Amino acid sequence: MEERNLICTACPMGCRLVVKMEGDQVLQIAGNRCRRGESFGRQEAIAPQRMVASTVRVLNGFHPLLPVYTKGTVPKKKIAEVLAEIRKVQIAAPVANKTVIIKNILGTGVDVVASRDMPAKA
Amino acid sequence: MLAKNIYDVVVIGSGPGGVAAAIAAKQAGADDVLVIERDVEPGGILVQCIHNGFGLTSLKEDLPGPGYAQYYLDQAKALGVEFLLDTMVLDVTSQRKLYLSSQEHGYVDLEARALVMAMGCRERTRAQIRIPGMRPNGVFTAGTAQRWVNVEGWMPGKKFVILGSGDIGMIMARRLTYEGAKVERVLEIQSYLSGLTRNYVQCLQDYDIPLQLNYTIKRIMGKNRVEAIEAVQVDQRWNFVPGTEEIIPCDTLLLSVGLIPENELSRKAGVILDPVTGGPFVDETFQTNVPGVFAAGNVVHVYDLVDWVTEAGFGAGKGAAKFALAQKAAEQRYTPVKAGRNVRYVVPHKLDKQTLEQEEVHLQMRVTKPIEEDVWIEVHGENNSIVRRSERYVRPGEMVTVVLRPAHYAEVCKAGTLTIDIYPKSEA
């Protein structure tokens, strides 16, 4: 049996989790202050997931960049690829908050959306 | 010029603290609420905090900074909060008079029945932590770099060292890595992390960025541009430990060494600051020692979660609205009394309508010059004449009295201001 020390990042409390594992099987999780910590610990021990936030270029925008983020978490291993996809995008202003910029990125089932309204340059 | 020169509640700063205060003030019944912001768009620091992690408590959603800001900005606009952007508040008095410099309106002064200070905080700079060595280009605060990379779209360097393990520094370490830069090291002089553990995990550990606790910078090297820094270990009393020096080549040094509440304006308004927090002493409604002056967000103390900034803003806005409405009720009880044609002054300067309803009130005045013929002495409002009586002559040496009686109460109530004119009947 293996014991792993992880930190829950599901909220800013940052609880210290102790995850007992047997191979790829999670046997027990301790140290979480809430139920979300339980599912976070299970996921983190097997296949960690993260949200990703970055920017895309905007044409004729109030700012030259539009902030975007993944509406859900994607596998940590895929972050570099996700960023590479995001980097390819260029979009024309105006853009409304929550507009889907990339649908189902890399088949993860997660959309990349705008983080805010981006008006056109005055 | 602005549409109004007096507002129920004026908020300085459009960050989450200020916007929440404006929303709460409207909801608590304030009519005219104005938010003043020096930047060209509202939102405060959140505009550049593009990472997610905002709103977990207050909105039950994991939002990026700009999205969190927009949620409350949309709400404020829907409630009819007015925004004055690209406008710097230069000065504030303890009587809540504000002096502004605005791109669109020029130099403006305004009055607030209640005022909310929500100017946020600013970052400590190199000057405030005294790093020896050369003064090359390439030393920035983490927040400045955050603005360049996330909003303005350019990278300040390729190889970074970050001094301080504050949240902004750790978040920038990840962000710079995303944009292809190399973050060589994060150095922290204390024996513990100064930001959140979750940021250590998801910003440094995830990308194998080394953090060294009990380490600081001994000197900065480079003539025109940073070429390297010399890192060194410190003991418990922050003395350098000889033999632990290491030269780390890099072209940019970011400082993430703490935030200071921005309270220059508060001080001008007579607000007393707590030397420990750097922010004003406040009561449970976030009112400072100056009546009618409230404070919200990072001007009070540096918060680590924006959700609490919003909550504090709601508290301050509600307190400010309550104060403003009481102030307005007091103003409405009184009608100003003004000297009109040929009148030098009138006493009293204002009239309590509730008194007039019960008993008579004597208005006493002097004329500006002698008028040696029959005159009318007339008290009037904007559109109504209230009392008129005659006199054979008037002279500056002899005081003139007019009596208002409870019978005049209804007419007085129709007037915003009472004006007294004295003029020859021949001119009537």
Ligand SMILES: Cc1cc2nc3c(=O)[nH]c(=O)nc-3n(C[C@H](O)[C@H](O)[C@H](O)COP(=O)(O)OP(=O)(O)OC[C@H]3O[C@@H](n4cnc5c(N)ncnc54)[C@H](O)[C@@H]3O)c2cc1C
């Ligand atoms: C660089 C930086 C990065 C940060 N990153 C994070 C983060 O990632 N996550 C997090 O939770 N918190 C972060 N914070 C903390 C953050 O400040 C708070 O979470 C939150 O934004 C504070 O809100 P606020 O309304 O008090 O102030 P702010 O958001 O700072 O807003 C204050 C506003 O007042 C305006 N202002 C100031 N003086 C005047 C004047 N004289 N006239 C007119 N306008 C004026 C400013 O332009 C600004 O828009 C960061 C802080 C800084 C400084």
Ligand code: SF4
């Ligand atoms: S266990 Fe619950 S409380 Fe603790 S960090 Fe995770 S989500 Fe937050």
